[in-house]
Amino acid sequence: MKKITVIGTGYVGLVSGTSFADIGNEVICCDIDSNKIEKLKQGFIPIYEPGLEEVVKKNTQLGRLSFTTDIPGAIRSSDIIYIAVGTPMSVTGAADLRFVTEAAKTIGQHLNDYKVVVNKSTVPVGTGKLVQRMIQSHLSNPHVTFDVVSNPEFLREGSALKDCMNMERAVIGATSEKAASIIAELHKPFNTEIVITTLESAEMIKYASNAFLATKISFINAVANICERVGADVTEVSRGMGLDSRIGSRFLNAGIGYGGSCFPKDTHALVHIAESAGYDFHLMKSVIRTNDQQRLVVVDKVKEVLGSLRGRTIAVLGLAFKPNTDDMRDAPSLQIIPALLREGAKIKAYDPIAAKEAVVHFGDQIEYVEEPYDTILNADAALILTEWEQVVSMDPKQMRKLMNMPVVIDGRNIFSPKTMQENGFIYHSIGRPPIHPEA
Numbered sequence: 001m002k003k004i005t006v007i008g009t010g011y012v013g014l015v016s017g018t019s020f021a022d023i024g025n026e027v028i029c030c031d032i033d034s035n036k037i038e039k040l041k042q043g044f045i046p047i048y049e050p051g052l053e054e055v056v057k058k059n060t061q062l063g064r065l066s067f068t069t070d071i072p073g074a075i076r077s078s079d080i081i082y083i084a085v086g087t088p089m090s091v092t093g094a095a096d097l098r099f100v101t102e103a104a105k106t107i108g109q110h111l112n113d114y115k116v117v118v119n120k121s122t123v124p125v126g127t128g129k130l131v132q133r134m135i136q137s138h139l140s141n142p143h144v145t146f147d148v149v150s151n152p153e154f155l156r157e158g159s160a161l162k163d164c165m166n167m168e169r170a171v172i173g174a175t176s177e178k179a180a181s182i183i184a185e186l187h188k189p190f191n192t193e194i195v196i197t198t199l200e201s202a203e204m205i206k207y208a209s210n211a212f213l214a215t216k217i218s219f220i221n222a223v224a225n226i227c228e229r230v231g232a233d234v235t236e237v238s239r240g241m242g243l244d245s246r247i248g249s250r251f252l253n254a255g256i257g258y259g260g261s262c263f264p265k266d267t268h269a270l271v272h273i274a275e276s277a278g279y280d281f282h283l284m285k286s287v288i289r290t291n292d293q294q295r296l297v298v299v300d301k302v303k304e305v306l307g308s309l310r311g312r313t314i315a316v317l318g319l320a321f322k323p324n325t326d327d328m329r330d331a332p333s334l335q336i337i338p339a340l341l342r343e344g345a346k347i348k349a350y351d352p353i354a355a356k357e358a359v360v361h362f363g364d365q366i367e368y369v370e371e372p373y374d375t376i377l378n379a380d381a382a383l384i385l386t387e388w389e390q391v392v393s394m395d396p397k398q399m400r401k402l403m404n405m406p407v408v409i410d411g412r413n414i415f416s417p418k419t420m421q422e423n424g425f426i427y428h429s430i431g432r433p434p435i436h437p438e439a
């Protein structure tokens, strides 16, 4: 059993802290956001993440998981300190390290004994060493020793706890064997592949992994755009490609491009890291450009069918960047809806979880509807932006009866073109031949 402090109780800190508690450690999750900590103390989970509430509750009741704003106290009472604060994109595209350096400073000021400081935030190569220097220069007790480790996180939102508890690998970048073995030992109950490497390589593994997945998505989206022009079907192309185990079928779904709190910022950050190191990462720049363009493909498609959008009612089904999350950070809907509004459309939007968060972005510029069928009632077109189960399970026959015009633009390829044709829809999806009822 280890005593662990996690600094930053967001998606990553809360989920990984809970996972460490669930395998038997004593974990204190801290944050500077007292609102968040107060809610957690009262048993309220500030983010939507399936399955998390029960496991937090269980471990809190067992006394293995607690929450505090007393970061110095938590630092002093732990053997291992995880940093899991945000590293948002700055105006230059580089990762903003202000929260990481602030956390490092606090750790330095309150270090009272040998501890392993582990960075879990996604950070540019060299940050581990920077954290080391920051802690060293803020030590109030100069005789205290510590080690810095990089242990990046690979969980996905929406399946975060499951991903954490069943991690496919633990990457441990360390400067000392002692620290590497402490963190490797900590991961033993996860029964996973352990990659022990340098700080720099561990930091690079995280960016390279996200950048590769983003590249796969932009690649298939580019292929989808070609498919549309040559009469091929990208879902079949993707299936045919994915069966080759060297390629693999995952992350080969064409759509409206990747969004979320990580792929967009991490791809930009990697371009920036490369640039600072004197390398022009033009491949990654193309991935980003392809993704930016892909987001607006659905707007072009709805304009192609309806002509002018002025005064038209468009039902938007799904606002979050992916299903099972309330996270709206860099969601494609944040670009698509303003583009539709600029064209003069009236928007009725549905999202089972993220609608509350969407209000922060759109205010009363759009109408929020609580039920998917009510959203498409009298609409001139429906735009599918997130493949929520509630949307995927909609019945086209029922949809057809409710809509003013039978137009569906499917940004996630959730419906079968044949079914949509049988139900009399004009149906445009991504990388598949468009369907017209008369065809």
Ligand SMILES: NC(=O)C1=CN([C@@H]2O[C@H](COP(=O)(O)OP(=O)(O)OC[C@H]3O[C@@H](n4cnc5c(N)ncnc54)[C@H](O)[C@@H]3O)[C@@H](O)[C@H]2O)C=CC1
Binding pocket: 007, 008, 009, 010, 011, 012, 013, 030, 031, 032, 033, 036, 071, 084, 085, 086, 087, 099, 102, 103, 120, 121, 122, 123, 153, 154, 155, 156, 157, 261, 262
């Ligand atoms: N969200 C995700 O799915 C994943 C995120 N990551 C990386 O993990 C890091 C954290 O991401 P999220 O959890 O999404 O961020 P988040 O924004 O949800 O949470 C960060 C938390 O840190 C707190 N914080 C900031 N400065 C602090 C300080 N000095 N002391 C204590 N708390 C402080 C904030 O109040 C906030 O609650 C980022 O580097 C991100 O790139 C990595 C894998 C997955």
Ligand SMILES: O=C(O)[C@H]1O[C@H](OP(=O)(O)OP(=O)(O)OC[C@H]2O[C@@H](n3ccc(=O)[nH]c3=O)[C@H](O)[C@@H]2O)[C@H](O)[C@@H](O)[C@@H]1O
Binding pocket: 122, 153, 154, 155, 156, 157, 158, 210, 213, 217, 250, 251, 252, 253, 254, 255, 256, 257, 258, 259, 260, 261, 262, 263, 321, 322
């Ligand atoms: O560093 C991070 O934050 C995390 O980023 C992603 O996780 P996440 O952003 O939560 O979600 P993903 O499931 O990867 O989806 C990202 C975006 O790609 C899109 N996507 C995904 C797969 C696909 O085939 N096509 C596609 O367009 C999704 O719709 C979504 O907008 C990675 O999958 C995680 O491994 C990583 O830890």
